[in-house]
Amino acid sequence: MNATITLELYIFSNNSPVGLVESWFIPTNIFMIICSAVIIVLSIIFLFIIIIDKKCHTVPMLLMTNTCLAALILGCTVLTVGVFVLQNDLKQEDYKDPLCITRAYLIYTACGIFNFSFTLQSLYRYMIAVYPSRLLFQSFRCQASFICLTWIVSIIFPSECIPTQEIAYVVETHMCQAKLHPSVCIICGIFCNFNLPISMIMFIYLKLFRYVKQM
Template sequence: MLSDLFFIVNYWATIVSSIIGIFLCLLIIIIIVTHRQCHTITNVLTCNTCVAITLYFIFRIVTSIYGLRQDWQDYNQPACIFRAYCSLTLCTALCYSYSIQAISRLFFAVLYKYKYLLTWRTHCILIAINWLVSVIIPIKPFFHHDGFGYEEESRSCVVTPKIVSISAYVVVLIFVIPLNIVTIVYGVILYRVRQSTRRIAVVKLNTITSTVHNRTLVPNGKRELKIMQNMSAQSTIISCGGILYLILVIWLATQQHPPPELFYLLALNLISIFTAIMMIALFLMNKPVKKIVSDYIFQLCKVKIGTATNRTQTA
């Protein structure tokens, strides 16, 4: 059995990374909602990702608190299954939120002639599909005995990686497919941008087609490549978080002897830690949001310096 110190360190690492992630998510959402210049389709999809991440981190904190308790063997089984299902659902929503962001960029960069694909209504439908898929996909483990349940090695309520069919289902449908969608879509965008010979000056964000002197403007290639690079970087970070879980699943499927017990908890923790790192990257890559925060901090520091100067002069 692993020592209590191992669980304490790992669960506190999860709690700290979750708090950081929740803070950044709420900060991004509040700035986008309260600043009109941030009301774009791209930022609405960003908010969708932030909502999924916030809820996921909340459940991870709850799971960590239970994992720190000494009476962890006595958890209520229905509540344990509910927590496992919700965590898997939110993880699915997170991964597929990147897929719909990639599909949105495909609409704007490649399919921009179909104006109905560029509307708010279409993107609201994409968000609804994102959450519908996220609710449906994690249902399958309910149909397997002990598909969801308490895992002693990690002191967590999870979908068990010990049943090969279920763990393979989770890896393929929740991680591999959405990340492959992102890769394929960005490959198409990269190909089309490089093949395009009709690039024109930068147009306003989310304004892909317009007519000026009877000429149709096409998406700005540099901007699309930059957005694609940012989204690819975030998807890569998320992929790194799932590597250990993938190794654990492959180990259980191919090896006769069981993997080290510490793999079970570390596989869960890496997802949370890399998701927090991804949120830091998301914040730094969102220039409008970062600029608003920077301006606010600058103004706040300016006011404090002015107040301190006035007090010095008065004294």
């Protein structure tokens, strides 16, 4: 606690633009790096098993592959962010590298893909249970089309925040992130990549639960 206060007084007394480095920042960064590394390793293992095992070449495993791929992208991006932020915290400096905004964009995009991947899984399970005779929906081509659609949606909406500079470097966190203020771009991005897929998952599983309960 005393070290933190001393650091804050030193920063203000020298009129430094460096953001305040709290005592819990560095352990949090290390924890984020470890979790990201675990996600990367597990995703690679799952993807490797799915690729080499022919028994996994099914439609449900296609949806699982989509989830693992999104987790891999998210894990790699968060890992690079964690390493970059940790370096800034250790050096007690603010440095915005050229890839800062790109990493923030990839995180928001990967989160959208990751959330939509669970939406597709829930929708597939619902159709299998309620409408098993509709084979078109269960086809590889149909599910692949849905996956491509979710990727397009997840990529487009966060990209609108880059030209408008809604994603910017924040000194306090030493990373680039979306500005927390009312904005059409931010609201649409949050709705399409977070609220929409999660709400659909809740609605689909609620419908599935009621269907199973009535059987």
